Amino acid sequence: MKISILGDIALDKSVNTTNAVSEALVDRIVIANLEGPIKSDFSAAIKTGPTLGSDLQPLKELLSDLNVSVLMCANNHIGDYGEQGIEYTYNQLNLLDIDSFGYKSKVFKWLEDSNGKAPNIQIINMCDVEWGTDRDFYNGAISFDFSKLNNAINLSDKNSFRIVVLHDGKEYHELPSPELRKLCHNIIDMGVDVIICQHSHVVGYVEMYKNAKIYYGTGSFCLEKKGPMSNKIYNSISVNIDLDQDFNPYISETFFVNKNGAIDVSKPTKLKDLKDLKMEDYKEYWDNEFKKKSYLYVGVLMGHSNKMIRILNSLGFYKLIMSKRGLRKIKNVVRSRAHREYITNMKL
Incomplete structure (x- = not known):
C-alpha cells in the first residue's frame, strides 16, 4: 500500500x-x-x-x-x-x-x-x-x-x-x-x-x-x-x-x-x-521566543486587540504596568488545571 x-x-x-x-x-x-x-x-x-x-x-x-x-x-x-x-x-x-x-x-x-x-x-x-x-x-x-x-x-x-x-x-x-x-x-x-x-x-x-x-x-x-x-x-x-x-x-x-x-x-x-541540533541551542531558541512573547500574551489575557497589543507593547506599556508578581499570578492561573477550568468555561 x-x-x-x-x-x-x-x-x-x-x-x-x-x-x-x-x-x-x-x-x-x-x-x-x-x-x-x-x-x-x-x-x-x-x-x-x-x-x-x-x-x-x-x-x-x-x-x-x-x-x-x-x-x-x-x-x-x-x-x-x-x-x-x-x-x-x-x-x-x-x-x-x-x-x-x-x-x-x-x-x-x-x-x-x-x-x-x-x-x-x-x-x-x-x-x-x-x-x-x-x-x-x-x-x-x-x-x-x-x-x-x-x-x-x-x-x-x-x-x-x-x-x-x-x-x-x-x-x-x-x-x-x-x-x-x-x-x-x-x-x-x-x-x-x-x-x-x-x-x-x-x-x-x-x-x-x-x-x-x-x-x-x-x-x-x-x-x-x-x-x-x-x-x-x-x-x-x-x-x-x-x-x-x-x-x-x-x-x-x-x-x-x-x-x-x-x-x-x-x-x-x-x-x-x-x-543535528545541539540541545543547548534548542533550549536557547525557545527561551528567547518565550521571553519575546511574554508581554504580548499579557495583552491577550487583558483582552486587547492585536493592533492595540502591538502599539502598547512597542511603548513598553505592559512592562510598565505588570509586576513580576503579576506575571507569576498569570502563569499560575494558566498552568493550573483547577484555575484554568474557570478560564476555559468563561461565559462569553
Missing part, C-alpha cells in the same frame, strides 16, 4: 497543478488536511482569528487533479462557519465520494487498498483545542486527549500500523516547542508508528524516536485566498508511506511549491533533523 499525506488545503479560487504533481501522486492513497469548511451562505462563527473556508468548485477541481480520496478535518478552522458549515462540508464531500474524518466523532479511519482489502493501517486525526472543536459542539473537530487516542489504539491489534496526524504546533516555527515534542514522544510510547504534525504552515524538523518518525510540520500545500493572502509562496511536503505485506514501512517525502496559484514539484532538500 502506498500512502501520501499532504498539508493544508483552503482555497476560494482555482489553482493550477503541473503534470509532475499528478505523477508524484499517481497510484497512491492521497490524503490531505481540509483547512476549513466548504463555504455556503452560512454566517461565520463568532471566534477570534481569521475565518477560512473553500469554495466548492475550485476545491472540487483541485481534489480531482490530486486524486485525493480522504480528507482530514481535525483543525482549528473546520468550525469557522459553525455546525451548519460542518454538516454542509460533510454532505458535499460524500457527494464527491471523498471520505472525511477528524470531526463528527470520527477519530480515525482504516485505510483500504485499491482492491478493497483492509489491512491493519489506522490513521488517527486530532487537533489542539481551539475554536470549532468538539469542546464547542458535538460534531466539531476532534480535540486531542489521551483517552480518545487510547480508545482508538485499543480498537486495533498489535500488528496494526498506526499513523497519527496532529494539527498542533506554533505557527511559522520550524522547531517543535518542548511541550509538543514531549507530547509526540508520549504518543509514540503508546504504540504509534508515525506522527505528522501540521498547523505551523512551514516545513519543520524531523525526529526519530524509538524507531518511529515524527514530522514537525508539512507546510501548507494550498492556501490560495483572494485579497491579502494572494501571491504568497508556500513550500510543503507530502509524507509518503509505502508498506509491504509485512507492514515494513519505507518513508519518504515529495517537495512542492505553490507560487502565485501554480503548484509544482520542487527540488528535494534534506529535512532538518533534531539530532
Whole structure:
C-alpha cells in the first residue's frame, strides 16, 4: 500500500497543478488536511482569528487533479462557519465520494487498498483545542486527549500500523516547542508508528524516536485566498508511506511549491533533523521566543486587540504596568488545571 499525506488545503479560487504533481501522486492513497469548511451562505462563527473556508468548485477541481480520496478535518478552522458549515462540508464531500474524518466523532479511519482489502493501517486525526472543536459542539473537530487516542489504539491489534496526524504546533516555527515534542514522544510510547504534525504552515524538523518518525510540520500545500493572502509562496511536503505485506514501512517525502496559484514539484532538500541540533541551542531558541512573547500574551489575557497589543507593547506599556508578581499570578492561573477550568468555561 502506498500512502501520501499532504498539508493544508483552503482555497476560494482555482489553482493550477503541473503534470509532475499528478505523477508524484499517481497510484497512491492521497490524503490531505481540509483547512476549513466548504463555504455556503452560512454566517461565520463568532471566534477570534481569521475565518477560512473553500469554495466548492475550485476545491472540487483541485481534489480531482490530486486524486485525493480522504480528507482530514481535525483543525482549528473546520468550525469557522459553525455546525451548519460542518454538516454542509460533510454532505458535499460524500457527494464527491471523498471520505472525511477528524470531526463528527470520527477519530480515525482504516485505510483500504485499491482492491478493497483492509489491512491493519489506522490513521488517527486530532487537533489542539481551539475554536470549532468538539469542546464547542458535538460534531466539531476532534480535540486531542489521551483517552480518545487510547480508545482508538485499543480498537486495533498489535500488528496494526498506526499513523497519527496532529494539527498542533506554533505557527511559522520550524522547531517543535518542548511541550509538543514531549507530547509526540508520549504518543509514540503508546504504540504509534508515525506522527505528522501540521498547523505551523512551514516545513519543520524531523525526529526519530524509538524507531518511529515524527514530522514537525508539512507546510501548507494550498492556501490560495483572494485579497491579502494572494501571491504568497508556500513550500510543503507530502509524507509518503509505502508498506509491504509485512507492514515494513519505507518513508519518504515529495517537495512542492505553490507560487502565485501554480503548484509544482520542487527540488528535494534534506529535512532538518533534531539530532543535528545541539540541545543547548534548542533550549536557547525557545527561551528567547518565550521571553519575546511574554508581554504580548499579557495583552491577550487583558483582552486587547492585536493592533492595540502591538502599539502598547512597542511603548513598553505592559512592562510598565505588570509586576513580576503579576506575571507569576498569570502563569499560575494558566498552568493550573483547577484555575484554568474557570478560564476555559468563561461565559462569553
